[in-house]
Amino acid sequence: MAPPPDYTFMEKVKYTFSSPRNFHRAITLDSATSKFINEDLVPSPPEKRTWTALSYLAYWWSEAWNITTWSLGSSLIALGLSVGNALLVILFANILSALVIVANGFAASRYHIGYPVLARATFGMYGHYFFVLIRAILGIIWGGVQLYFEGQFISLMLRCIFPSWARLTNTIPESQGITLQVLIGFVIAFIVTIPFMLIHTTKIHHLFSVKSFVMPLAGLGVVLWATKANGGVSAGVLSTPVDKSNVAIYAWNIIAQFNSVMGSNSALIVTVPDLARYSRRPRDQVFGQLLGLPMAIVCAAFGVITTAAVQNMWGEAFWNPYDLFNGILDHTYTSKSRAGVFFASLVFAFATLGTSIACNIVPFAADITCMLPKYVNIVRGQFLCLIVAFAITPWHILTSAPTFLNFLGGYSIFQGSVVSIMLVDYFFIRRGNLDISALYDGSSKSKYFFTMGVNWRSIVAFIVGFVIPLPGFIGSFGTVTVSTAATRIFFLGWELSFLAGGVAYWILCLVFKVPGQEDCHRPFGEMVHDDWILPDGESSMGSEAAAVHPQRQVHGEYEDYEKNVEGVRVNVI
Known part of the structure; x- marks a missing residue:
């Protein structure tokens, strides 16, 4: 059993590390009565259904603003597409993604269970572990990559504050694939992310509400600066002459780019049940998700327009926001440009943090909770993801493993x-x-x-x-x-x-x-249930039945809050 709840923090620490047995007791979750159950695997009770239609809309609108979307038009325009046609490809791919996302969130929003539990019905009580594991591995890898991107923006902020930052002696060998400046930013990114790991998925939607507001403003500021400095859009400079005489080759290249957009959204498509399970009403996830993702076209358009304007000015295309901001400081290191790049980098770092939490950390936490329910819940899983993502040194993946x-x-x-x-x-x-x-x-x-x-x-x-x-x-x-x-x-x-x-x-x-x-x-x-109540020890689950609602547990006993219940109380939504 865990330390007594009336212990102070230091008393709990002392108890936990006083012996291996007490340590094991302290990390064991009271709600984990079997290898299939703990408080974050059971159907979410009404008080945890906190995501409204506006929450999902803010989430997907905010997720549209990220590094990948900003630079998405580059490969399309390199194929010879006009800016308009490139954006249409992105738009239609996101519409298709949104439709599949809504469909995949349907069961989770009605039964209030996440991807790992839903997968049991499809792949089996043991077969689902493989599909949970492969998603967890991806979450770790991309979580580390996003943390590295966040560190790059923090390094940029430090360059804006300290003029000597760029001239800092790099003591790290070039073979390591990272500079001292970015490494410092990476460590700071890790520290800054720690407090967000304390936030459960039921409350994390507030972060995306903030991101959905500040990120478009930062993007608008960047695109307005670029067009004003250039004296216009000049988007045509990005077009690459391509031989379109072979219609088949040209068409298949466009199809490939459409598929690449779908591929970049594939992680979100698989992940959505872990968010949809917290919807207040099933229809909330429908309207919020159906409208949010297609609006990513705005971020992609801003990226194309900004890159075109900068290339027209300086003769170089900066598709990645990090390279763009460094380029601005290289060309004009004035107090005005430093202030602008600082705040833009701050917002992009925050946006990258949000993307990592939504696409990588939350899914990993749900997966590891499924695999180790006796010891890990969502919050513990989030901390574990951050620690492992930090430890894998993601810059090696980006610089030394193109095949991977x-x-x-x-x-x-x-x-x-x-x-x-x-x-x-x-x-x-x-x-x-x-x-x-x-x-x-x-x-x-x-x-x-x-x-x-x-x-x-x-x-x-x-x-x-x-x-x-x-x-x-x-x-x-x-x-x-x-x-x-x-x-x-x-x-x-x-x-x-x-x-x-x-x-x-x-x-x-x-x-x-x-x-x-x-x-x-x-x-x-017909079998949709609103508040799952199983008879204590009387169902086909035997002793596991009582754990389906661990929040009802009081001093080790379960409240007899629904007497004489036979089977499950059904309340069709």
Whole structure:
């Protein structure tokens, strides 16, 4: 058991480290009564459903303002597209992403459970661990990369304050891929991020509300400065002459860029249940998410216009905001430019922090909570993600492993089928009906146990999904020559993976019925529950049933707040 609650902080520390046994007791969560349950894995109670439609709108609008979106138009314009056509490609890709995101958040918003628990219904009580693990690994890697980007902006802020910052002697060997200035910024970024790890996902939406306001203002300030200094937009200077006589090649290149936008959104598409579970009402996540992401077009447009204006002035295209701000200081190190770059860097650092929390830290925390529910909850998982992300020295990934980065760029072919399989399972196989009790039942009698804890149908469908674009993915590394057809199939990697995986799973479930498929005969969403109440020790979950609502626990006993309840109280939303 944990230290007594009336202990002071220092008394708790002394108790925790007084013996290995007490240390183990202190880190063990009281709510973890099995390997499938703790307070952050059970359905979110009403008091934790804090995200409104405006919260989701602010979140997606704020997430649109990041380094990737700002520089997204570069590859499109390099293909010879006009600025308008490049932005249209981004717009339509984001619209498609928003539609899939809303669909993937539907089950979570109605049952108030996150991705790791939802995955149990599709992949099995043990099979889901693989899909949770691969998402957690990505969260660590990209969390470190985003922390490195945040450190770069902090280094820029220090350069604005101290004129001698750029001349600081770099004592780090060039082979390490980082300068002393950026390393200091990286360490400061780590320290600054620590307090945000104390904020649970139920309250983190306030951060995105602030970001949704300050980041567009900073972006507007940058684009207004660029156009004023240049005397206009001059966007045409970015166009690259491209031979468009071969329509097929030109069209497939555009398709590839559309797919790259989908790939950059793929992590968000998979992650959304961990946010949608906290929606106050199911429809809140629909309207907020459907409108927010397509508005990313504004950030992309600002990036294109700013880069075009700067290239017209200085003859160099700065697509990355960090390089742009350094370029401004290189060309004009005045008090006015230093002040402008300082505040812009401050806002971009804050925006990068928000992106890392939403896309990397929160998903990792949910995943590690699922894998180690006895010791880790969301807040502890966030701290663990930050520490490991700091320890992996992400600049080595960015500077010394281009092949690995290429792998991460094409990783979306593995994520597309995961999403489609879960959507088919929920909407078509189970018709919106999930058995919450069974999602926490690890016995072989559970309808989600399948075969040895694994739903082999979903595994086969997952393989079918990524195998189709896999040859082209391998060919993208440049070490193996593949056919033009394979390359073009890879250009449709996310879309093909999504369609093939979903269709394969649907066919397999028609031929080989899954346990619980009888739920499809119920009206859609009939089994949706508002406040899950399971009888203490009487359900099919046995002793695990009482833990579904750990917040009801009082002095080790559960309140008899719903007497004579048989089964689960149903309240259809």
